[in-house]
Amino acid sequence: MAKTNMSSKRRIVATVVVLVAIVGLFVVRLVDIQVVRAETLSADSLGNRSVENTVYGSRGAILDANGVVLAGTVMRYDVQVSPRNAKQFTRTVDGVKTTVTVPEAAAEIGAVTGQTGEQIEAIIADALADNPNSDFAYVSKKVDVDAFRAIYDLEIPWLTFAKSPSRVYPNGSVAGNLVGFVSSEGEAQAGLERGQDACLASENGSETYERGADGVRLPESTVTTDAAVDGSDVITTIDSDLQFFVQQALAEQAQTTGAAWGNVVVQEVKTGKLVAVADYPSVDPNDVSLTEAEDRGSRAFTAPYEPGSTFKALTAASVIDAGLATPNSQVIAPYRYLPANGANVNDSSNHPDLRLTLTGVLINSSNTGMSKFGEMLSDQQRYDYMTRFGVGHVTESGFPAEEPGILRQPEDWDNQTAYATMFGQGLTTTALQVSSIYQTIANGGVRLPVQLVSGCRAADGTITNAPSEEGTQVISASAARDTADMLEMVHQEGYLANVWDIPGYRVAAKTGTAQMPDGEGGYTKGYLVSVSGFAPADDPQYVVSVSLADPVNMNSSAASAPIFQEVMSQVLKKYRAVPSGAAAPDLSGSW
Amino acid sequence: MSDNLARVLNAHELRPDATERAGAGAQRHIEIVAPSKKARPRVVYALSAVTCVGAIVVAQLLLSVGISQGAYEISALRASQVELGRTADSVSEDLIRVSSPQSLAANAEALGMVSNSTPAMLRLSDGAVLGAPTAAAGDQVGAATLVPNSLLVGVPLVTQQSAGGTGASVVAAAPEAAAAAPAAAPVAAATGSAAAAAVAVTDGLPSPTTR
Numbered sequence: 001m002a003k004t005n006m007s008s009k010r011r012i013v014a015t016v017v018v019l020v021a022i023v024g025l026f027v028v029r030l031v032d033i034q035v036v037r038a039e040t041l042s043a044d045s046l047g048n049r050s051v052e053n054t055v056y057g058s059r060g061a062i063l064d065a066n067g068v069v070l071a072g073t074v075m076r077y078d079v080q081v082s083p084r085n086a087k088q089f090t091r092t093v094d095g096v097k098t099t100v101t102v103p104e105a106a107a108e109i110g111a112v113t114g115q116t117g118e119q120i121e122a123i124i125a126d127a128l129a130d131n132p133n134s135d136f137a138y139v140s141k142k143v144d145v146d147a148f149r150a151i152y153d154l155e156i157p158w159l160t161f162a163k164s165p166s167r168v169y170p171n172g173s174v175a176g177n178l179v180g181f182v183s184s185e186g187e188a189q190a191g192l193e194r195g196q197d198a199c200l201a202s203e204n205g206s207e208t209y210e211r212g213a214d215g216v217r218l219p220e221s222t223v224t225t226d227a228a229v230d231g232s233d234v235i236t237t238i239d240s241d242l243q244f245f246v247q248q249a250l251a252e253q254a255q256t257t258g259a260a261w262g263n264v265v266v267q268e269v270k271t272g273k274l275v276a277v278a279d280y281p282s283v284d285p286n287d288v289s290l291t292e293a294e295d296r297g298s299r300a301f302t303a304p305y306e307p308g309s310t311f312k313a314l315t316a317a318s319v320i321d322a323g324l325a326t327p328n329s330q331v332i333a334p335y336r337y338l339p340a341n342g343a344n345v346n347d348s349s350n351h352p353d354l355r356l357t358l359t360g361v362l363i364n365s366s367n368t369g370m371s372k373f374g375e376m377l378s379d380q381q382r383y384d385y386m387t388r389f390g391v392g393h394v395t396e397s398g399f400p401a402e403e404p405g406i407l408r409q410p411e412d413w414d415n416q417t418a419y420a421t422m423f424g425q426g427l428t429t430t431a432l433q434v435s436s437i438y439q440t441i442a443n444g445g446v447r448l449p450v451q452l453v454s455g456c457r458a459a460d461g462t463i464t465n466a467p468s469e470e471g472t473q474v475i476s477a478s479a480a481r482d483t484a485d486m487l488e489m490v491h492q493e494g495y496l497a498n499v500w501d502i503p504g505y506r507v508a509a510k511t512g513t514a515q516m517p518d519g520e521g522g523y524t525k526g527y528l529v530s531v532s533g534f535a536p537a538d539d540p541q542y543v544v545s546v547s548l549a550d551p552v553n554m555n556s557s558a559a560s561a562p563i564f565q566e567v568m569s570q571v572l573k574k575y576r577a578v579p580s581g582a583a584a585p586d587l588s589g590s591w
Numbered sequence: 592m593s594d595n596l597a598r599v600l601n602a603h604e605l606r607p608d609a610t611e612r613a614g615a616g617a618q619r620h621i622e623i624v625a626p627s628k629k630a631r632p633r634v635v636y637a638l639s640a641v642t643c644v645g646a647i648v649v650a651q652l653l654l655s656v657g658i659s660q661g662a663y664e665i666s667a668l669r670a671s672q673v674e675l676g677r678t679a680d681s682v683s684e685d686l687i688r689v690s691s692p693q694s695l696a697a698n699a700e701a702l703g704m705v706s707n708s709t710p711a712m713l714r715l716s717d718g719a720v721l722g723a724p725t726a727a728a729g730d731q732v733g734a735a736t737l738v739p740n741s742l743l744v745g746v747p748l749v750t751q752q753s754a755g756g757t758g759a760s761v762v763a764a765a766p767e768a769a770a771a772a773p774a775a776a777p778v779a780a781a782t783g784s785a786a787a788a789a790v791a792v793t794d795g796l797p798s799p800t801t802r
Contacts, residue, residue, distance in 0.1 A: 171691045173740065174693075219659075252737055504723045
């Protein structure tokens with residue numbers, strides 16, 4: 001018994017010793033890995049496994065009133081090459097291995113991107129010449145999805161790809177001057193892209209995830225460090241179909257008459273919304289280089305001009321609102337009028353003294369007749385009316401770099417300017433301001449804020465930045481009605497009656513032929529011809545205001561009248577403005 | 592204690608007073624004590640414990656294989672989602688390009704349609720014509736190229752595509768369409784007036800049924 005006790009004890013001891021040795025070995029190894037080399041090992045492993053990914057937020061879209069996309073975001077891809085690794089490689093096609101040399105690969109890439117193989121090889125060679133260890137050069141920037149897939153399928157090992165979100169303008173030049181454009185880096189440069197950048201801008205987010213050696217994401221390892229924020233959409237009041245039509249009509253006539261530039265504004269009378277603002281020349285934001293730099297903006301907002309005779313409607317409305325005249329008030333209009341303060345006013349063409357009513361002054365567009373009516377108001381009173389009509393202030397549209405025009409204080413008016421402002425010279429307005437004047441007259445004397453953007457719509461549908469829709473009563477409703485009636489007579493009886501007639505409809509309109517300043521205190525030989533009007537005259541719905549600058553082939557308002565006729569016809573047709581059938585007023589122009 | 596369980600128990604060691612009783616009882620039968628069956632269950636317990644541990648380990652391995660399999664599936668689905676997303680992008684870009692007004696106008700002209708700038712309304716309830724209708728003179732022909740769209744460069748017209756196109760694009764085809772359209776316009780006007788004379792309106796004009 002003593003022997004077996006001893007042997008069993010020895011066995012026990014031996015086993016325990018062996019166990020302790022093994023465990024000790026493991027402990028040492030464990031301490032070594034977990035404590036001594038812990039940081040280096042885990043840093044190494046994370047560096048190999050963890051991937052940081054940019055999650056792109058997309059820039060907001062610019063939409064028209066009906067939701068048509070005027071500016072949107074698309075994903076484009078940059079094709080990059082690693083020049084130092086650009087060597088020949090083997091490609092397996094249907095189990096057959098072929099060797100592809102660099103020139104062959106370059107030619108294959110070029111076939112997709114539109115470059116030649118030599119150009120691509122030159123890119124690689126230039127990069128290596130600069131830096132023999134160069135690992136990065138662009139082959140082609142911003143290729144679209146189909147091209148990207150085609151190049152990706154070539155399986156060229158020394159190419160990499162990067163995503164590059166980019167702007168696309170599906171309708172081309174339609175509303176191009178309004179929408180603006182972005183630079184190749186995505187910076188907004190003009191138009192609504194720039195003015196509404198706060199609404200449109202997006203933020204990229206990032207996420208990290210860990211992946212195994214074969215590239216598969218390890219489950220439960222995605223960590224979003226920053227959430228991406230998409231931009232909000234800008235909803236404009238423009239109707240893109242009408243905008244397209246108006247741009248065509250304007251461009252056609254502007255080219256026929258040889259105009260330097262032109263614009264057309266179509267505004268809704270009862271809401272103040274701009275349904276079309278066309279500029280000539282127009283810019284296609286997809287390819288801005290096709291247009292001269294000075295034509296890439298919207299002159300309707302940024303180029304004020306002396307409005308000329310279309311401004312007479314404002315003067316006539318002011319005089320009637322002040323109770324100093326009616327459409328039948330009588331005056332004698334000579335060719336040249338020399339008022340007491342020393343100014344010199346004359347009409348556009350020589351004529352004997354005419355016996356005109358206020359209506360007739362507008363029909364004949366007589367400067368002298370207008371002066372005799374305008375001087376019934378003091379300069380300050382006329383200035384106040386002009387300010388309330390919006391002259392001299394930026395409109396409420398919010399377009400970037402919009403000009404307010406020039407309207408000097410009445411005490412700064414010299415004697416000639418005091419009279420010139422009665423018929424639209426000696427002050428400047430933009431096309432928007434002229435349209436707003438006619439909108440006020442058409443809307444019973446209530447001026448509504450000019451609206452281009454109706455709001456900024458976030459992804460969840462909430463609308464912010466909705467503009468105010470409060471109107472101001474500038475002249476009385478009866479003064480507005482009287483002025484509208486007189487303008488209807490102008491349309492009916494004026495010298496362009498055959499050109500701008502829209503059969504079946506009652507239209508109110510006025511022409512303007514203003515001299516353009518030469519920048520040195522005098523005027524050039526060219527004219528800025530314009531037509532502004534609204535229809536239907538008894539219950540006006542839309543204002544159309546056309547301006548053409550220096551139409552060398554036809555230097556009178558007859559140049560812009562056909563545009564007015566076409567655009568107003570289309571507007572009435574599109575918005576189903578049915579003629580009421582009521583008879584036109586019968587105001588006589590002479591006595 | 593790793594004793595030999597089958598060892599015969601010495602009567603002395605076990606029950607010291609048994610000998611007296613044996614001596615007294617004289618014919619106490621001494622048997623070899625069979626190995627107690629209670630010993631076996633200990634092996635079973637050990638085996639079952641080991642088996643359970645093994646089963647747990649195996650189950651854990653299978654679960655992690657399953658999760659990893661899921662990760663591979665997710666990766667494959669993600670990849671196909673990206674591919675499908677790219678296809679959707681490509682196709683929707685084609686769609687917005689084709690639905691641009693320049694494309695529509697050029698294709699309409701190529702198909703022989705003519706625009707009309709004098710508005711007239713037709714009231715369906717009684718067939719009354721409001722406004723002053725005139726035959727379409729196609730005065731907007733060719734004007735679409737004045738408002739260009741550089742996205743359409745190289746995109747063939749509908750008529751060219753169905754004819755197995757020679758590649759005349761939307762942009763270039765407009766002047767040819769301009770020549771074709773005035774020829775089409777008198778034909779359209781003639782058939783229009785003939786049709787108007789033939790149909791007498793009785794109970795309102797037939798309205799199209801739309802779904």
